[in-house]
Amino acid sequence: MTVPLPRRLLAEFLGTGLLVAVVVGSGTAAQRLSPDDVGLQLLENSTATVLGLAVLILLFGPVSGAHFNPVVTLADWALGRRAGTGLRGQDVLPYLAAQTAGAVGGSLLANAMFDLPVLQTSDEDRTTSGHLLAEVVATAVLVLLVFALARTGRAAIAAPAVGAYVGAAYWFTSSTSFANPAVTVGRVFTDTFAGIAPASAAAFTAAQLVGGVVGAGVLLALHPTAGAAA
Amino acid sequence: MTVPLPRRLLAEFLGTGLLVAVVVGSGTAAQRLSPDDVGLQLLENSTATVLGLAVLILLFGPVSGAHFNPVVTLADWALGRRAGTGLRGQDVLPYLAAQTAGAVGGSLLANAMFDLPVLQTSDEDRTTSGHLLAEVVATAVLVLLVFALARTGRAAIAAPAVGAYVGAAYWFTSSTSFANPAVTVGRVFTDTFAGIAPASAAAFTAAQLVGGVVGAGVLLALHPTAGAAA
Amino acid sequence: MTVPLPRRLLAEFLGTGLLVAVVVGSGTAAQRLSPDDVGLQLLENSTATVLGLAVLILLFGPVSGAHFNPVVTLADWALGRRAGTGLRGQDVLPYLAAQTAGAVGGSLLANAMFDLPVLQTSDEDRTTSGHLLAEVVATAVLVLLVFALARTGRAAIAAPAVGAYVGAAYWFTSSTSFANPAVTVGRVFTDTFAGIAPASAAAFTAAQLVGGVVGAGVLLALHPTAGAAA
Amino acid sequence: MTVPLPRRLLAEFLGTGLLVAVVVGSGTAAQRLSPDDVGLQLLENSTATVLGLAVLILLFGPVSGAHFNPVVTLADWALGRRAGTGLRGQDVLPYLAAQTAGAVGGSLLANAMFDLPVLQTSDEDRTTSGHLLAEVVATAVLVLLVFALARTGRAAIAAPAVGAYVGAAYWFTSSTSFANPAVTVGRVFTDTFAGIAPASAAAFTAAQLVGGVVGAGVLLALHPTAGAAA
Numbered sequence: 001m002t003v004p005l006p007r008r009l010l011a012e013f014l015g016t017g018l019l020v021a022v023v024v025g026s027g028t029a030a031q032r033l034s035p036d037d038v039g040l041q042l043l044e045n046s047t048a049t050v051l052g053l054a055v056l057i058l059l060f061g062p063v064s065g066a067h068f069n070p071v072v073t074l075a076d077w078a079l080g081r082r083a084g085t086g087l088r089g090q091d092v093l094p095y096l097a098a099q100t101a102g103a104v105g106g107s108l109l110a111n112a113m114f115d116l117p118v119l120q121t122s123d124e125d126r127t128t129s130g131h132l133l134a135e136v137v138a139t140a141v142l143v144l145l146v147f148a149l150a151r152t153g154r155a156a157i158a159a160p161a162v163g164a165y166v167g168a169a170y171w172f173t174s175s176t177s178f179a180n181p182a183v184t185v186g187r188v189f190t191d192t193f194a195g196i197a198p199a200s201a202a203a204f205t206a207a208q209l210v211g212g213v214v215g216a217g218v219l220l221a222l223h224p225t226a227g228a229a230a
Numbered sequence: 231m232t233v234p235l236p237r238r239l240l241a242e243f244l245g246t247g248l249l250v251a252v253v254v255g256s257g258t259a260a261q262r263l264s265p266d267d268v269g270l271q272l273l274e275n276s277t278a279t280v281l282g283l284a285v286l287i288l289l290f291g292p293v294s295g296a297h298f299n300p301v302v303t304l305a306d307w308a309l310g311r312r313a314g315t316g317l318r319g320q321d322v323l324p325y326l327a328a329q330t331a332g333a334v335g336g337s338l339l340a341n342a343m344f345d346l347p348v349l350q351t352s353d354e355d356r357t358t359s360g361h362l363l364a365e366v367v368a369t370a371v372l373v374l375l376v377f378a379l380a381r382t383g384r385a386a387i388a389a390p391a392v393g394a395y396v397g398a399a400y401w402f403t404s405s406t407s408f409a410n411p412a413v414t415v416g417r418v419f420t421d422t423f424a425g426i427a428p429a430s431a432a433a434f435t436a437a438q439l440v441g442g443v444v445g446a447g448v449l450l451a452l453h454p455t456a457g458a459a460a
Numbered sequence: 461m462t463v464p465l466p467r468r469l470l471a472e473f474l475g476t477g478l479l480v481a482v483v484v485g486s487g488t489a490a491q492r493l494s495p496d497d498v499g500l501q502l503l504e505n506s507t508a509t510v511l512g513l514a515v516l517i518l519l520f521g522p523v524s525g526a527h528f529n530p531v532v533t534l535a536d537w538a539l540g541r542r543a544g545t546g547l548r549g550q551d552v553l554p555y556l557a558a559q560t561a562g563a564v565g566g567s568l569l570a571n572a573m574f575d576l577p578v579l580q581t582s583d584e585d586r587t588t589s590g591h592l593l594a595e596v597v598a599t600a601v602l603v604l605l606v607f608a609l610a611r612t613g614r615a616a617i618a619a620p621a622v623g624a625y626v627g628a629a630y631w632f633t634s635s636t637s638f639a640n641p642a643v644t645v646g647r648v649f650t651d652t653f654a655g656i657a658p659a660s661a662a663a664f665t666a667a668q669l670v671g672g673v674v675g676a677g678v679l680l681a682l683h684p685t686a687g688a689a690a
Numbered sequence: 691m692t693v694p695l696p697r698r699l700l701a702e703f704l705g706t707g708l709l710v711a712v713v714v715g716s717g718t719a720a721q722r723l724s725p726d727d728v729g730l731q732l733l734e735n736s737t738a739t740v741l742g743l744a745v746l747i748l749l750f751g752p753v754s755g756a757h758f759n760p761v762v763t764l765a766d767w768a769l770g771r772r773a774g775t776g777l778r779g780q781d782v783l784p785y786l787a788a789q790t791a792g793a794v795g796g797s798l799l800a801n802a803m804f805d806l807p808v809l810q811t812s813d814e815d816r817t818t819s820g821h822l823l824a825e826v827v828a829t830a831v832l833v834l835l836v837f838a839l840a841r842t843g844r845a846a847i848a849a850p851a852v853g854a855y856v857g858a859a860y861w862f863t864s865s866t867s868f869a870n871p872a873v874t875v876g877r878v879f880t881d882t883f884a885g886i887a888p889a890s891a892a893a894f895t896a897a898q899l900v901g902g903v904v905g906a907g908v909l910l911a912l913h914p915t916a917g918a919a920a
Contacts, residue, residue: 171255399512629742
């Protein structure tokens with residue numbers, strides 16, 4: 001990569017922040033406007049996220065790779081180490097910091113746009129064994145998708161593909177597929193439809209890291225050679 | 231194809247399994263979250279399937295061809311025999327076994343993610359003459375679509391095209407378009423929105439096989455020469 | 461075009477027929493499954509049509525051009541006469557006959573799939589001045605879109621573009637955008653959500669022909685030279 | 691650009707007019723057909739707009755650039771001045787006039803199609819601090835998206851990307867994302883779901899201009915060099 005690190009960190013900060021603003025903001029709008037049907041709320045929330053996430057990957061991809069997700073950043077570094085194609089080790093922590101800061105900022109921005117107190121936290125307990133299994137599955141398939149596209153020379157279609165995947169994962173996983181530790185932390189800071197309590201956020205993050213390892217393992221079984229860079 | 235058979239079977243197993251997990255999981259979520267409107271449930275279920283199926287074809291296509299469907303596998307073998315472009319005869323049964331095992335596993339996974347008993351079967355009778363006609367039509371057009379794209383050199387857009395087709399077919403066929411014997415068997419193993427009783431599954435499978443023959447016939451009328459490989 | 465006429469007529473027959481089956485079948489499903497909200501019925505109906513129409517254009521486009529619509533066929537012939545790029549005059553009537561026969565067959569097929577009497581007609585009066593204006597606008601923009609894509613060398617994206625256009629037109633025109641005389645005739649033969657009474661069908665067809673002329677006029681103002689063939 | 695100015699102005703007039711007709715018309719249909727759930731109305735309205743806007747950009751892009759938006763026109767001129775790639779200064783005011791006239795005409799057309807009094811104005815007060823912040827954010831990201839695609843050589847995918855963005859922005863911004871002064875003025879002229887009172891329109895326009903400046907600033911931070919023309 002030839003883009004200077006500060007510009008890439010700005011892209012990860014803005015992209016993760018806008019992603020959380022899309023998730024939290026559309027969840028808040030859905031909850032207010034469709035109060036009688038939680039499924040309809042989730043359909044509105046997931047539809048906005050499919051479209052928004054695809055656009056954000058298009059927008060920031062050429063600058064930073066559009067990870068917006070610590071698990072993707074860690075996998076990019078780990079999977080590309082030997083071939084020298086992934087993120088450099090010294091850039092990993094700055095990426096994670098930019099993503100997490102952006103995610104928290106995205107919740108605050110959504111709260112402000114909807115005339116809610118800017119600073120707030122969720123007490124929504126989401127921890128069940130089914131939800132944790134769902135986070136493992138959701139994150140494993142996400143990692144498999146991102147890096148399978150890269151290894152087969154199709155990174156250019158990652159934007160619609162990842163957007164579509166998350167839209168399906170909202171519905172087929174019982175947890176509505178957080179699948180992203182930075183976004184999970186950001187969603188602690190809103191007491192709305194998309195919020196999650198801190199203790200559940202910690203459990204979800206652990207499951208997501210397990211999912212990242214599972215996804216990388218399946219990737220190596222299906223595509224043993226590194227092929228093109230991610 | 232140069233990908234070793236075990237890797238292709240893993241792709242068919244995972245792809246069919248995740249497809250059934252998407253269908254069953256999103257149906258379960260829809261049923262729970264939108265209890266008052268069956269149409270809204272089907273819209274949520276079909277939207278998730280459109281997105282999920284397209285992604286799974288993108289993900290596993292380069293490895294196994296992303297059949298995920300015994301009718302497609304049989305048609306690929308039958309239509310490509312003369313030109314030597316299709317699946318080899320000796321690979322057909324392993325493909326069918328991997329698809330069916332994956333489909334059953336997908337139901338079990340969805341049941342587990344939604345904190346339901348992992349092992350269960352449906353008693354949803356779906357057999358009417360209209361539904362069986364619908365399965366013939368749904369499968370015929372699916373086979374026609376997949377192999378018309380291949381014969382006109384456009385297999386690269388099969389992922390969004392097949393996803394979109396299934397989304398339309400959920401609605402325009404009265405049966406909600408199973409159109410896939412492996413998925414039909416998998417859906418026996420869930421007593422939720424997407425379930426089907428064993429006797430109906432057998433009748434649906436027969437109709438799907440008839441549909442496959444009809445679709446192949448129309449294909450040969452429209453595109454008599456084999457053209458590029460599927 | 462080098463495809464023999466009988467094969468092209470088969471494609472127009474099947475394509476228009478399946479298009480009407482999608483419109484009528486998904487309308488019937490929507491009406492049954494979402495009885496309490498007509499808007500939700502229309503959303504289900506329009507979503508299925510967006511997906512289905514795009515797929516049908518992909519499927520039959522390489523064979524017949526995927527007109528499925530007498531106004532498009534007439535415009536293709538009229539706009540391409542001088543440059544010799546359009547449909548030959550002697551093929552126009554066979555195209556119109558295949559489209560109309562297919563459209564009627566599509567209604568009968570949808571009726572059969574939903575276990576309804578196969579032969580039936582609608583008495584749904586849809587004639588208002590607003591609806592007729594809407595049919596003029598809907599058809600004008602459709603013709604403009606199809607031939608502007610052709611004249612700018614982008615006929616390859618007609619499938620998603622026309623599908624998306626019809627999805628918007630279902631909603632922004634008060635008539636739900638029939639915009640197609642063959643489909644209008646076909647929809648006479650179903651007494652369900654998508655049906656239309658014969659007298660309204662005649663008025664709609666007249667408005668659609670006016671719209672076709674308006675669309676061709678705007679096309680010539682924006683793209684005076686014929687450019688590439690449609 | 692080699693297309694004569696009058697033809698480009700016709701494209702901006704028609705494109706902005708049809709965009710407003712889509713927004714207002716689909717909003718009117720949604721309000722009538724789904725009276726019991728405002729969220730469902732917005733989902734119907736936003737879905738139609740995603741599809742319609744993408745199509746209109748495809749349709750008129752090769753003629754005028756498909757700005758349909760004074761903020762985009764001003765940014766195109768301002769950002770391209772040095773490199774000589776943007777709109778010429780003398781064309782800016784004609785573009786703005788064509789867009790505004792088209793937008794008003796689009797409202798009148800929608801009113802007529804829905805058999806409503808053609809001339810009417812809204813008294814819907816939409817001014818809150820959250821809504822104004824939302825308009826700044828919505829417009830900033832829109833400008834950033836349009837010109838980031840241009841500066842990275844991907845203007846060809848602007849149609850689906852901008853359509854998708856607006857679909858997300860309907861939901862994640864509390865204001866439902868007007869993000870366009872011409873469309874805002876046009877929406878004054880309808881007393882339906884999509885209407886806005888004149889005083890709110892003025893405040894929204896001011897916020898949109900601020901958003902345009904913010905978006906251009908972020909663009910220059912991420913993509914300092916002009917690269918390819920927009």
